[in-house]
Amino acid sequence: MFKSLAVSNRFVAENIAAHSAAQLAARALAQGAVERGLPVAFTSGLALNRSHQSRRELELVADDWRWIAEIPGFRAGSAPGWIKHSPTGVPIRVHQAGTPILGGPVCWPEPAADSELYCGIPVLRMNAWLESEITRALNSPAGPCFEDNVVAAIVASGATLDRALELHPYVAERYQDLWERARSGQLWTAAA
Numbered sequence: 001m002f003k004s005l006a007v008s009n010r011f012v013a014e015n016i017a018a019h020s021a022a023q024l025a026a027r028a029l030a031q032g033a034v035e036r037g038l039p040v041a042f043t044s045g046l047a048l049n050r051s052h053q054s055r056r057e058l059e060l061v062a063d064d065w066r067w068i069a070e071i072p073g074f075r076a077g078s079a080p081g082w083i084k085h086s087p088t089g090v091p092i093r094v095h096q097a098g099t100p101i102l103g104g105p106v107c108w109p110e111p112a113a114d115s116e117l118y119c120g121i122p123v124l125r126m127n128a129w130l131e132s133e134i135t136r137a138l139n140s141p142a143g144p145c146f147e148d149n150v151v152a153a154i155v156a157s158g159a160t161l162d163r164a165l166e167l168h169p170y171v172a173e174r175y176q177d178l179w180e181r182a183r184s185g186q187l188w189t190a191a192a
Helices: 002-017 020-036 065-069 126-139 143-157 161-166 169-191
Strands: 040-044 058-062 074-076 082-085 091-096 115-118 121-124
Touching: 002 020, 002 040, 002 121, 020 040, 020 058, 020 065, 020 074, 020 082, 020 121, 040 126, 058 065, 065 074, 065 082, 065 091, 121 126, 126 143, 126 161, 126 169, 143 169, 161 169
Parallel strands: 040 121, 058 091
Antiparallel strands: 040 058, 074 082, 082 091, 115 121
């Protein structure tokens, strides 16, 4: 389990680290949040789920986006729930912990309980991340992009099929489908 946890954290953290501006914004936010005692957890890297383009956009879970906007170097964004890192211009979508994800029965996890540090970046643990990504896949028109993230994380972490037993019942069956898709991709590549 520890190995898959580390790999899931690496999956998110390395997406963030892929662009220097995003990494600067993430580290500044993480440091500012720690200094103020605000638990946060990044849930997605660079919004690769939007038309498969690398955009400098981050997502995180926090108790309240307004507290995050008060961290020096950050300001409220153009819409509620958005903040911006002033030095780099990186926009950050802040999801409120405990609120339903896209109207589904799964809520955004509590960052204090469901996150781990990976290279100084607080990210969601594997199961919390899987539940949030799969819920978004089930309830969003951009669902296939979120599914691609899950498949990539399953392959990277070597997650097993029985992990479905640990997930919220709303996403467990879809996790099994995505695990099969990830597995079939691995087998097909090996055969080729």
